Amino acid sequence: MTDQTPAIELKGISKAFGPVQANKDISIRVMPGTIHGIIGENGAGKSTLMSILYGFYKADAGEILINGRPTQIPDSQAAIRAGIGMVFQHFKLVQNFSVLENVVLGAEDGRLLRPSLAKARRELKELAAEYELNIDPDAKIEDIGVGMQQRVEILKALYRQADILILDEPTGVLTPAEADHLFRILKGLRDQGKTIILITHKLREIMEITDTVSVMRRGEMTATVQTAETSPSELAELMVGRKVLLQVEKTPPTPGETILEVENLRVVDSKGVERLRGIGLEIRAGEILGLAGVAGNGQSELLEVLGGYRKAEGTIRLNGEQIDLSGRKSDARTRRARGIAHVPEDRHHEGLILEFSAWENVAFGYHDKPEFNKGVFMDNAAIKADAAAKMERFDVRPPNPNLAAKNFSGGNQQKIVVAREIERNPDLLLIGQPTRGVDIGAIEFIHEQIVALRDMGKAVLLVSVELDEIMSLSDRIAVMFDGQVMGERVPSETDERELGLLMAGITDTDKPHSEAEIEANLAKTRASAAKEV
């Protein structure tokens, strides 16, 4: 192995953004024909490193060798010439172009379009046959599912003769079945001699598909190991720098009275599209109900209705009392007063005001409480003291309430929101994507808080697109698809495969189902979700 030339070799790469050292003296060697994983927490510098490799940023120091040759990569064009293809986390596709047009864009053969398109059509056919990358070249991007769109991105890279393929968090938007398909494609590519770099924060993926793995922490490469010789817990420790519990520890639930009842809930959005189509749910005290589903199937709308800032039809009862859904007698504030706390899915836009300081953010939604006011004036000293105490209890770092919210890391921002909502001791906690963009250490902490709230006899509605999170936290799991609840399961009696089928709208989960069927189902609903935006 040592006498072989690495496909990619990075030597001493460093990059700083102002005072932040995003990459510090990073060196790796990736052998051709292997899948190399790069794992690390958010902000560990994985993406910065790959952006340097793809010519988006220029490294302050260090050297890049492609197939043993020192290579300058000042822009994406140079990266493409060097045989590097990149599949970004957020796809770089033109929504109203066809697959073919997207593949050809920037790699046309001449000034006229038709010959280029004809040639691309022929080549796509060959690539499709070779790598299980079947796709209709004339389909519009906005009409196909996310899994398909990702395949278009891979085809784009292959069409440009890429030998090295970088994928940034490729499974974030995929159902388990789609992720399996992707992994099959990647293995096929590897067996054809392509070199693949997979960036992820999911340990399971690393273990399943990579040959070697590098771990990054705080801008540094802490280790590179053979995947076969390591374990998830060892990798997690390398990522965080201390021992972490990968499994949430919790006792069996002791459900009490019904806290929340939802019956026949319907939402029609401003475009006339039905986003919720007769939802029925029930959550008891001392119970966590996990709501699984691919993003965009109505989970967000359900949270918004329960949180009090979207109108709906149907019935919602909290502690047996009906809540007004017309928006006239009830809003987010009255919901809070009744004991519903809400950690919104999008903390940057709904959970926090990033420009405001932490202490102001800790008071939002509760700023009219008597303890925060002196007559008509706000009692800023009291609010600050309260914020400081909460930040202390939730281990927010740095523990400085005067710092603007935008200056905290993702995990600490989320802790600020969770502290604000949980510390109000609500009867019902709505919590959406609690650990999106949150580092492992903070995930562990936030999960503990959610379980602790349940153990105090409160009801929790957990919405997450991370199936692992749903499986490990929930006492019951409901799966949403296309504005409906497809079914409920108990975590100990189900598995990813079954939930994956429900997430694709297939309810007879005992029978075998083809991938094509799953895909067709997913494309149907996601197309309508895309049109909404």
Place this chain on the structure above:
Amino acid sequence: MDFLTLLQVLDTTIRLATPLLLACLAGLFSERAGIFDIGLEGKMLASAFLTAAVAAVTGSVLVGTVAGIGAALMLAGIHGLASITFRGNQLISGVAINFLAAGLTVVVAQSWFGQGGRTPQLSGNARFETIDLPLAAEMRDIPIFGPIYAELISGHTLLVYVGLLMVPLTWWVLFRTRFGLRLRAVGENPAAVDTAGVSVVGLRFAAVAICGVLTGLAGAYLSTGLQAGFVKDMTAGRGYIALAALIFAKWRPWYALGACLLFGFLQAIALRPDVIEGTLGFEVGVQLLDALPYILTVVILAGFVGRAIPPRAGGEPYVKER
């Protein structure tokens, strides 16, 4: 209304639609590339003035037109610099250009010619002459087709034909060339273009430059084809109507032709109160007629466009992120 009157109205329609069409296609190129351009009006006005002024001085409409295009290009360059290079707000930049042009044209005209902010009346070679298409006179006597050919199709100035030819040309460039594909892509998702290794800035500047040339032609036609000289604010909101037509046309070249002809027709009948009276049977106030194209613009945009989806990245400066 007899056949000849109808032909006259339609003939006027074509003449009045031409500046709208050129400006509309100018806006189409710019907006398809993601640069909203509310400054069509200002660029037309600047070109109208400089074309007329240089034509008056040199006696050549062609030299004048080149100067007019230069003026429009310069303003387009300012818009590009503000909104592409410095990532400023495209609406504000466009509005600034409109104000700049409205003020500057009159001031310069006054100090140059001293005729109250006008240019001298143009005549002879300082104006675009009408072109009689071959056989127009001979075919006049053929029923129906003859008068249509002779009155309606033949006998316009060069820029009218240029404007009409720009429609298929624009379509071809946008949908049949590499440049067109990239231009449309950069207006939808500049990140896709950037990661494909193509310069977003280069493409957008190219689009803005094309916009400058076409608004230059539109302005030149106003002061040397439609009228004989520049007068203050002679664009009279045509830049905004062209933008309305662009939305009405859903950013498509052939639809743009239809939309501009419709707006041209509205302006044409506003000039013929007698025809309206004859058709409707009662008198309509002149002020109302003058306002008609604008009122209908509002009505059409509010009610009949349906859902027009603008280019997705329109109006937003491109900031490279990971």
